[in-house]
Amino acid sequence: MRTVLPAGTALVESASWGVMGSVDELRAAEGPGKDAQNAFKVRLSIKTALGDNAYAWDANEEYLFKAMMAFAMRRYSSKSMTQISNVLLCNVTDRVSFWFVVTDSSKNVTTVPGSEVEAAIRMNRNRINSAFLLSDKTLQFVKITSTLSPPVEPSTPVWLIVFGVVLCLILAGIVFLVVAGIHQHKKKNIKSTERENLEEKCEVTITVENGIPCEALDLKAGHINGVFAADDERFTSL
């Protein structure tokens, strides 16, 4: 655990904050004062974000962080003359978390109010994140909650579109089947009435027996045997 404490600042209290950098500890060490309110805890999760491409956190990275904070303050307020030396880091842990304050050298070495720092960070969050190749979740300013980006909402919900497509297909299918059914029904009706008419006609003109019209049959045929009928005279009368 290293502490980076420039001499002469109001923050130098104890080098033995221990492993804990919790807010309670800080307040206990310094009491509720302006400095405690204006200090922010930062937490980086480099390994989680970058995996194998993770860089080590060293003095150069801290220098970059101070530079980014100074940049953010300058960008936020054009009057600001924040230098890199105005940004003070302390209590850097192995976790890669630390506290920092921004001092104002023009106003008698006081710390810049926390609200200003917060506003500056919010405005430039994207730039700060990309400088470190991190995101809102992996570069955390513990007191500053990020506004979550809303999901993209199309003007018509997607589900209604799919619903409409399926509905049209089903309705088309139903209409087709119903119309085809009515068509078939009509055809059947026409066929059955035609057949009925045909049968009626046949009954009036021809009586049909076994498929052969009756007129063609000799009705007497089979009742009288022609062979015996001719020999009637041979028999003598009694």
Place this chain on the structure above:
Amino acid sequence: MEKSRPLWDNPLQFVFACISYAVGLGNVWRFPYLCQMYGGGGFLIPYFIMLVAEGMPLLYLELAVGQRMRQGSIGAWKIISPYLCGVGVASVVVSFFLSMYYNVINAWAFWYLFHSFQDPLPWATCPLNRNRTGYEEECEKTSPTQYFWYRQTLNISPSLEASGSLQWEQVLCLTLAWLVVYLCILRGTESTGKVVYVTASLPYCVLIIYLIRGLTLHGAVNGLVYMFTPKLEQLSNPKAWISAATQIFFSLGLGFGSLIAFASYNEPSNNCERHAIIVSLINSTTSIFASIVTFSIYGFKATFNYESCLNKVILLLMNTFDLEEGSLTADNLSEMKDYLMATHPREYAQLSPQLRNCSLEAELDTAVQGTGLAFIVYSEAIKNMEVPQLYSVLYFVMLLMLGIGSMLGNTAAILTPLTDSRAIATRFPKEVISGAVCFINCVIGLIFTMEAGNYWFDIFNDYAATLSLLLIVLVETIAVCYIYGIRRFEKDLYTMIGRKLNWYWKLMWAFASPLLIISLFVFYLTDYILTGTLQYQAWDATQGQLVTKDYPGYALAMIGLLVASSIMCIPLGALVTFIRKRLKRESVSTTA
């Protein structure tokens, strides 16, 4: 000219129709739960015994009756004995109740299907609250998948009494579901026969895809090992045997009249004995197949949640004690926790309420069944897969096919008696009758789209069909064996199929199956009586979980009405026939 009865184009359509009807949502969401609760792999023993003793014989009986009598349920039982027309009517009433509430599941499946075409899936993350500083409160307390189900799909009210208004999105989905069913049954067996090719085979394709995907998921093996290790001591628990019997009974869809209706469209010489064995075996195999898929999904989900829980604990400890990243891993977590507790006791004690004990067994032990499994657990697993949209679409299409296949059977059970009765069939064409049935069901089904609709759904699901079916099938078996006469039935079957009836079937029909059903019936009755007041699970939005509440008076009355209206048909039918015969005899004797 007499209209001949429409027939299936080929026996394969009949088999597919029966499979499509029997293989339904119960195979996917009920059997895995039972398997898990009653001894894992050991549950297969009572399951198969019940299949052979109860499932196959009763299925064969219904198919044989339908094929022999060539009428829907009302006509078929009237032929067996005029006093039994009430049994047919009871079947139709139960099928009517079932089709009322069952199609709501299809509506939900449509809803989820339509929402699967988004990236990210809507149930993957919580929606933001009004001032965009965080997530919705209710969603924070529970999980995004549960929030999507209870709030965005059902918009559930806190209790049964608070009915709320109709949810127009659900009304649209329900209407669509009924239109789809209407399209499939519009032309009777002609259209149904073609549709069942798809509804029977598509679920298997999806299950195979899911099996391959499921088995290759990280942590799937945990689920399979945990669930399938047989806990044979559960075999001594009578509940295991009763659940096996109940599952076989309801899974095959006996007693609704659908099987009789399907078989009535068969050629008289169709070998229904072989088909009965095939269908029941396929149904059971599908249950086991689906539970393999479900258990691997469970394993994946449990492992995922367990690892997330561990990661949360690690992050919390790292942030609080400012430890180096990567120093805390899953392996050294317990040692590090002890070390931190020893070195920094005060801070650790402050932190301990937030530190949950992550346990893989606890995650695996959460046994879920029913709509909870299908819509919450599965969607939670799907959102964590790669290309979740594809798997989501496949899964909900499979649910739809299973649901529509069962709906075809239900509506066939209602429509076949209607189209058989000459009074109705001569006046209205088939399309109008099916349309009227679908329309009435849709309008009544709007109850289930209200805010309290899911509670009514649970009432119908638990009580509409259970007791009544047991009684119906019992009366059916006794009627065929003892009233119609088993020898007479045997002769009929011999003329139909050309094979002698095996002694095994006779034994099962005459003794084993009725005894089993009576014992199930007695068990259910004693269970209802012993539990006293009936209770239901209500969703509490403030806590983000389910709470148990008592049913109000009118809900209990509704339950009683549901059960009584179908059971009463049996004695009422006998009574009405008796009175009619008496009146006819009297009028004949007065005129003679």
